[in-house]
Amino acid sequence: MSEDTKPSGSESNSGNRMTDADFAAARERYELGTATLIDLSDEYGISRQALSERFKRNGVVKGSRAHEVAAAAAKGAKSAAEAAGAAADRFQDKRAEWIEEARIQGVQALKQARLIAQKTVVEEMKKPGGSMEAIDGDLKALGRYNKILLDNLEGTLRILRSDEHIDEEDLPILSVEDLTNEEILDHHKMTGALPEDATVEEMLAEDIEIDGVV
Incomplete structure (x- = not known):
């Protein structure tokens, strides 16, 4: 008689033959989602039904701790990125x-x-x-x-x-300074925006229109 066709009581007994350490290891992998019921039953040599029943009796839920794997992976990726940086x-x-x-x-x-x-x-x-x-x-x-x-x-x-x-050390140094009114006036005279005899007061007056300046 194959293991899958054994009476349920016999299967339950086969599940109980797992040591506490084996069951704890199987439980962790099942909850983390890193191993299936098939994987574990084959690895520990017990029927799937027996292992499933023992999981149920102990409140073991498949993938219930999968978030821990995701968190660990994210942490590992972050650590790797930080190391690379x-x-x-x-x-x-x-x-x-x-x-x-x-x-x-x-x-x-x-x-x-x-x-x-x-x-x-x-x-x-x-x-x-x-x-x-x-x-x-x-x-x-x-x-x-x-x-x-x-x-x-x-x-x-x-x-x-x-x-x-x-x-x-070879990069040029950019120096930004505010121009004085006199410097601005000289600039406008040089560009022809204001006549040579224009004064700062005239430049600042609202009624003076500077060519090219809106």
Whole structure:
């Protein structure tokens, strides 16, 4: 006889064979909505009816605590977003330093490669019968090395998006000041809105119409 066709009393007994710890674990997952009755009955080796009856006797309702899962997921998402934001802030804080460091190290490495090439050529030409052909292989190797240095430097600066970086110290300073009446009068004279002999009093008078000003 299959488990699904057992008498109800036998099924109830099979449900009671679960340990308290197993039942507590099954109950939590069922209430949180992370496992179905089928999942739990298969996992613990008891009939669905027996487990369902025991749930009912203990007031266990499917998904009754699902909101806790949603809350935990929301909290996790918030924490992840905050962590990502903090990482982005750290990146921005260090970005200028890393860009400058990459440039300095890149220039130094390229300078060193150039000096090695120069030394190789000079030493060869000092030898009796020295020729560039004799060091052709060395120079090709140095050329490949130089390309690796350039590729590394360009890749580093690309990752740091150095072309988008603007040093705050390089930003122009915008200064906003209120113009005096005399400065406003000079401006209107310069633009031809007022005659050269106009005074501040005339400019401020209501009956003076300034060209282009409504």
